[in-house]
Amino acid sequence: MSTVVDTTGGGGAGANRSFLASAMPVLLQLRRLAFLLFFVTTLLFFLLRAAGDPALVLAGTDATPEQLALIRAQYGLDKPLLVQYLNYMWNVLQLDFGKSLASGENALLKVLDMLKRTLHLAFMAMTLSSAIAIPIGAWLGFRPETLGRRIVGGIVFVFQGIPGYVTALVLIQFLAVNLRLLPSLGYGPLEWKTWIIPTISLAFFMMPQLIRVTAANVAEAMREDYIRTARAYGASPMQLLWRHALPNALLGTAALLGTQFAMMMGGSAIIETIFSWPGIGWLLLESTQTLDFPVVQAEAFVIAVLVFLINALVDLSFRYLDPRLRNKEA
Numbered sequence: 001m002s003t004v005v006d007t008t009g010g011g012g013a014g015a016n017r018s019f020l021a022s023a024m025p026v027l028l029q030l031r032r033l034a035f036l037l038f039f040v041t042t043l044l045f046f047l048l049r050a051a052g053d054p055a056l057v058l059a060g061t062d063a064t065p066e067q068l069a070l071i072r073a074q075y076g077l078d079k080p081l082l083v084q085y086l087n088y089m090w091n092v093l094q095l096d097f098g099k100s101l102a103s104g105e106n107a108l109l110k111v112l113d114m115l116k117r118t119l120h121l122a123f124m125a126m127t128l129s130s131a132i133a134i135p136i137g138a139w140l141g142f143r144p145e146t147l148g149r150r151i152v153g154g155i156v157f158v159f160q161g162i163p164g165y166v167t168a169l170v171l172i173q174f175l176a177v178n179l180r181l182l183p184s185l186g187y188g189p190l191e192w193k194t195w196i197i198p199t200i201s202l203a204f205f206m207m208p209q210l211i212r213v214t215a216a217n218v219a220e221a222m223r224e225d226y227i228r229t230a231r232a233y234g235a236s237p238m239q240l241l242w243r244h245a246l247p248n249a250l251l252g253t254a255a256l257l258g259t260q261f262a263m264m265m266g267g268s269a270i271i272e273t274i275f276s277w278p279g280i281g282w283l284l285l286e287s288t289q290t291l292d293f294p295v296v297q298a299e300a301f302v303i304a305v306l307v308f309l310i311n312a313l314v315d316l317s318f319r320y321l322d323p324r325l326r327n328k329e330a
Contacts, residue, residue: 029312033305040304041092044297045085053077054101054291075101088297097298102287107294111280111302117187118272118279122264124195125202126257133207134246134253137214141249142241144219153215156208164205165270171197172274185276198275202268206260213256217249224248251318258314262307 055071056063063071072078075098076087091097097107140149140156175197176184188194221227222245230244269281276282280299287295 029308033308033312036304036308037092037301040300041089041297042085044300045088048291048293048296049081049084052291054293057291058101092297092301097301098294100287100295101292102290102295107298108302110295111283111298114278114280114283115302115306117277118265118268118281121195121198121202121268121272121277121279122261124199125206125264126261128199128203129206129210129260130257132203133210134214134250137211137253138218138241138246138249140211141215141218141220142222142237142245144215153212156211159204160208160212164201165274167204168197168201168271168274171201187275187277194275198271198277201274202264202271205271210253210256210260214249214253217252218245221245221249254317255314258310262310265306265310266303 053068054075055068055077058071059067069078076084079087095108099105100107100110103110136152136156140153143149144153172184175182182193182196183191184197186194218241222240227240227244230240235244266281266284268279269285271277272279272282273285280303283295284299286292287299
């Protein structure tokens with residue numbers, strides 16, 4: 001009996017196809033990121049130029065035409081708009097956004113220095129929000145028909161309509177002004193008391209939506225067949241909730257957490273401004289007011305990358321945690 005040997009390299013071809021199939025989601029995400037960055041940087045470049053002349057901000061209202069011309073030449077603002085754009089895009093490819101018009105610092109390094117403080121605030125607020133909202137949401141969704149849960153659900157619904165800055169001002173008045181327990185302004189890397197009010201303010205702004213989404217997901221999970229099967233096998237109510245319903249409900253909750261975290265990268269500007277928290281939200285407002293083009297452009301670039309990476313990470317986490325998505329792709 002003769003043995004047939006496969007010399008066509010079918011195994012290698014199969015391995016290559018398998019590698020390409022696994023790499024396709026990553027390549028697709030990179031292509032989307034490239035398109036997003038091109039769109040954001042291009043749109044922002046022209047919007048900032050239409051907003052005003054930074055030379056007027058730098059030189060002041062009493063500047064002479066000669067002084068304005070000198071400043072424009074110094075920062076390349078005297079060149080045709082298309083030339084400025086092409087130079088700008090070439091520098092962006094090298095991650096060179098120039099120097100801040102206000103301080104002379106490297107724009108990208110200045111943004112990254114502020115970013116770590118925003119990440120600090122975001123992580124603390126998300127941790128506090130999750131620790132409170134997920135148990136309350138699980139409790140509300142477990143038996144939503146009871147009177148106590150309806151009352152708590154109504155309170156959560158009301159609090160969802162309260163802006164974050166209102167909570168911040170109330171906490172400042174109560175904890176800082178009236179009781180004098182905590183500082184109302186400032187940021188200290190080692191002064192933990194300056195972290196408390198901003199963290200609570202941001203967490204309370206995120207909590208109502210997180211509670212409602214968790215409650216809805218738990219209530220839906222409690223109607224699934226696997227819950228009835230677990231109940232038939234004698235699982236207690238607490239086991240049904242914490243071991244069976246909640247782990248599946250947290251998939252939807254994780255998506256909301258990713259969205260909220262992405263929003264905080266640029267959306268915490270009001271909270272940071274109220275508490276003089278030197279993060280990227282505070283920096284964005286300050287740089288926009290002074291038409292500091294390099295810093296605004298660097299910040300938009302960093303925020304776009306961060307938001308995209310967070311959303312991509314949530315998507316990839318879903319593919320890993322949810323076997324239904326893995327089976328669908330297979």
